[in-house]
Amino acid sequence: MSSNTINLNHIQSAESSQDSTKLPFTLQDLKAAIPAECFQPNVGKSLFYFFRDILIIGLLYAVANYLDSWFFWPIFWLMQGTMFWALFVVGHDCGHQSFSKHKWLNDLVGHLSHTPILVPYHGWRISHRTHHKNTGNIDNDESWYPVTESQYNEMPSAQKIGRYYAFLLAYPVYLFKRSPNKEGSHFSPSSPLFKPAEKWDIITSTTFLIGMVALLGFLTYQWGWLWLLKNYAAPYIVFVIWLDLVTFLHHTEPELPWYRGEDWTFLKGAISSIDRDYGLVNHIHHDIGTHVAHHIFLNIPHYNLLQATEAIKPVMGEYFHKSEEPIWKSLWRSAISCHFVPDAGGQVYYTSNNK
Structure with a gap:
């Protein structure tokens, strides 16, 4: 079993004993409802989506530089930033070892997907494992x-603005400083995020990322800062906004419970996420908004998530969360109403002083 794979057999045993009187289903019930083929990665399909994204990114660069028009550059930034985000999702599958059954291929494609968009593949993979x-x-x-409410009340106004209203540009800061009240960098093998045995994984990804920064620096030296802005910086900002927007909305919703202590179990935490509909972008970013099934079974490839979701919905019933609300509306509602949770309680919900 790879280092970033959760031991499902152990979890199934734990959930059966802990949640049988609290949830009307177990992890094994959900797994049994999903067709077995959903758990099997198809290397051909996985590589198709990877190369499709690379091809589209290349075509967009060709068109933008051929036209070199300030009427088209903003359109290019939006489209290319969205494709950077799609490429990140491919690397996301690699990090979960759901791209293929071959770790070497997962790690290779993971680096090829994440390094160009300045994501340290192994560093992110390990911290994301902690999240799951x-x-x-x-x-x-x-x-x-x-x-908590007391932490919120002590928070300076500038920090509140950054956390609740300017968070769509938070990801680069997270890579360097991790989340608030946690320590560690995704680039350092000595970070508390990582185990000693993971040292060379972190060094490898950081080295690749330094090489990418050096390449961007060389190209900027050759063609100037305006080249960097038009071809990389602006699409990168769009990518970061997509990443922060989608991951924020996965887990920030007034109706989603949070847990403390013995009230938390893997299954209850996993179903405390929500599916969102991104319309036309759903297929472009590989249905990453189909998030509940992904959190329950992270080894399902992205192209099987829709089928898996339809299979578990009848089993989960009211415990399955999905929003049909427009994304902009969900974002605004969560931003103004999900500020803190009570200081005490085993199962709590977001609230704010705006209510």
């Missing part, structure tokens, strides 16, 4: 977890 193991746990989750 602790989803919905106020104390141990890795990202987009709530602060």
